[in-house]
Amino acid sequence: MPDANPIPAPQKQSGQDWQRLLLSLAFTLFLPIFLLNKGTKLFGFSPELALIVALAFPLGYGIYELIKDRKISGLAILGLVSVLAKGGIGLLRLPKEWVAVNEAALPLVFGVAILASMLTKKPLIRRLLYNEMVFNIPAIDAALEARNANSLFNGLIVKATLLLASSFFISAVLNVVMAIIFVKTDPAVDLAKFNQEIAAMQGWSWLFIAVPSMGVTVATFFYLIKGLVKITGLPQERLLAAQLQEQKQG
Numbered sequence: 001m002p003d004a005n006p007i008p009a010p011q012k013q014s015g016q017d018w019q020r021l022l023l024s025l026a027f028t029l030f031l032p033i034f035l036l037n038k039g040t041k042l043f044g045f046s047p048e049l050a051l052i053v054a055l056a057f058p059l060g061y062g063i064y065e066l067i068k069d070r071k072i073s074g075l076a077i078l079g080l081v082s083v084l085a086k087g088g089i090g091l092l093r094l095p096k097e098w099v100a101v102n103e104a105a106l107p108l109v110f111g112v113a114i115l116a117s118m119l120t121k122k123p124l125i126r127r128l129l130y131n132e133m134v135f136n137i138p139a140i141d142a143a144l145e146a147r148n149a150n151s152l153f154n155g156l157i158v159k160a161t162l163l164l165a166s167s168f169f170i171s172a173v174l175n176v177v178m179a180i181i182f183v184k185t186d187p188a189v190d191l192a193k194f195n196q197e198i199a200a201m202q203g204w205s206w207l208f209i210a211v212p213s214m215g216v217t218v219a220t221f222f223y224l225i226k227g228l229v230k231i232t233g234l235p236q237e238r239l240l241a242a243q244l245q246e247q248k249q250g
Contacts, residue, residue, distance in 0.1 A: 023061075024061065027057045027058060027060070027061035028057070028058040028061060029202070031054070031057045032054040032055070032057055032058060032202075033054075033199045033202045033203055034199075035050055035053050035054040035057070036050060036051065036054045036195040036196065036198055036199035036202075037195070037196055037199035037200070037203075039053060039054065039195075040192055040195075047090075047191035047192040047194075047195055048091065048191065050192075050195055051087050051090050051091060051191070051195055052087070052091075054087070054195075055084060055087040058084070059084070081106060082102075082106060085102045085106075086099065086102065086198055089102065089187065090187040090191055090194055090195065090198070091187075093186075093187050093188035093191075094187065095186055095188075096183045096184070096185060096186050096187070096194070099179045099183045099198070099201075100175075100176045100179035100180060100183075103172075103175035103176060103178065103179045104172045104173075104175055104176045105172075106172075106175075107168040107169070107171040107172040107175060108168070108169070108172045110168045111165045111166075111167075111168030111169045111172070112165075114128075114161060114164055114165040114168065115161065115162075115165045117161075118158060118161055123157060123161055124161075125157060125160055125161045125164055126157075128164065129160070129164060129217070129220060129221060129224070130157065130160070130224060132241060133241055134221070134240070134241055135224075135228075135239060135240065135241055136238060136239055136240060136241055139234065139238055139239070140153075140228060140232055140234070140239060143232035143233060143234050144231070144232060147231070147232065147233065149231045149232065152231045153228075153231055156224065156227040156228070156231065159223070159227075160220050160223055160224050160227075163216065163219065163220040163223060164216075164217065164220045166216060167213045167214075167216035167217050167220070168213070170212060170213060170216060171209055171212075171213045174208060174209045174212065174213075175205070175209060178201050178204065178205055178208060178209060179201060181201075182197050182198075182200050182201035182204070183197045183198065183201060184197060185197055225239060
């Protein structure tokens with residue numbers, strides 16, 4: 001007898017996702033850091049030109065994404081805004097304290113936006129974490145309907161959203177600490193040294209900021225998995241998107 005509530009099989013995702021992620025990181029993070037740090041020594045750029053060229057890469061990549069796909073990824077936007085803000089501080093010769101303000105502002109805005117999105121029909125956690133690249137959404141939706149567990153699922157999403165938002169608030173605090181530690185020079189005094197300090201801060205931020213923030217995000221992911229197993233009755237493997245199932249099996 002056929003199952004009265006068949007659960008759809010997970011769908012495979014595009015294999016180009018990782019390539020796109022690496023390309024985005026290269027143009028929005030690694031190349032700007034390299035040019036800020038080495039542009040003057042290797043290419044003879046003036047500090048101002050090194051800063052402008054470093055800004056051009058994330059800006060150019062954002063325009064490329066917009067032309068190609070008529071949309072810009074969140075990672076590209078974040079990198080673009082971050083680099084443009086730091087570049088503006090340098091080119092306008094603003095006091096170095098503005099770097100700390102900028103570093104705190106971006107994750108704070110994201111954290112508040114994630115919390116505020118709970119009041120809408122489409123919380124941001126569904127875009128950032130609970131999406132079809134990570135979870136087998138059709139299977140989960142079918143299981144929730146079969147068990148009449150949508151209210152429990154909504155409660156789980158609210159708690160996971162609070163956890164995810166906390167990662168951005170932690171990042172804001174750590175960003176300020178990093179800015180205070182690394183950026184010691186006002187751009188009006190020595191723009192070349194300011195560029196190098198910004199590059200060093202960006203490089204080390206992957207260890208001291210990205211790792212703790214990613215840890216909270218991973219904890220949120222496993223919290224979702226544990227909650228979904230309990231609510232839906234599905235084994236963990238059925239909750240994951242096809243590409244993650246293949247990686248786990250491999």
